[in-house]
Amino acid sequence: MFSKSKINEPGPKSSGADTGTAATSSDTKSSPKSGSDMSTTPNPSPKSKPNPSILSSDLTITGNMRTTGDIQVEGTVQGDIRAHLLTVGETANIEGEIVADDIVVTGRVVGKVRGLKVRLTSTARVEGDIIHKTIAIESGAHFEGSVQRAEDPLSTGGQNSAGMQRPASSPAPAVPRPAAAGPSPMSDTKQS
Numbered sequence: 001m002f003s004k005s006k007i008n009e010p011g012p013k014s015s016g017a018d019t020g021t022a023a024t025s026s027d028t029k030s031s032p033k034s035g036s037d038m039s040t041t042p043n044p045s046p047k048s049k050p051n052p053s054i055l056s057s058d059l060t061i062t063g064n065m066r067t068t069g070d071i072q073v074e075g076t077v078q079g080d081i082r083a084h085l086l087t088v089g090e091t092a093n094i095e096g097e098i099v100a101d102d103i104v105v106t107g108r109v110v111g112k113v114r115g116l117k118v119r120l121t122s123t124a125r126v127e128g129d130i131i132h133k134t135i136a137i138e139s140g141a142h143f144e145g146s147v148q149r150a151e152d153p154l155s156t157g158g159q160n161s162a163g164m165q166r167p168a169s170s171p172a173p174a175v176p177r178p179a180a181a182g183p184s185p186m187s188d189t190k191q192s
Helices: 004-008 016-030 035-040
Strands: 053-055 060-062 070-073 076-078 081-088 093-095 098-105 108-110 113-120 125-127 130-137 142-144 147-149
Parallel strands (some): 070 081, 076 093, 108 125, 130 147
16 A cells, blocks of 8 residues: 655655666656767757847847847837847837737837737837737727738738738829820810
């Protein structure tokens, strides 16, 4: 029969040597058997995801940032940010456009926000338009701007949600008309 007291009671075999052998036996189970495989032990998967880049609260960056990885911002950024996962910490202050697959805002953003998944926590302060595929806004979040759903919010912004080109801000160039010998029908009504 098993007794709980036998497991917890120190006996002659449960000294430090016994716990050391228990640890080494578990270590040998998880470590590779051959010596040549030991060089790959620290990183078992060569395609493992790198740790996120963390910008501390005392750091100020002026300029754009772009990565295929993850960024956690706690400091100040004056410029655009593009990443896979972007976390805007409570102490963060971003002035510029942010674009990412997944965006979590707990700090302050002044500028356009574009993401597949956008989440504004209760401490978020966003001043700018949000273009998203899915969005969650917690109670208490401060938001000034417009919200627009788009199938591909990560596109360059030259297209709307229907995939059609937006009209340019400058007037469209005049359509060239073929040179005619006589006056055009439009010029008949406007005589000088």
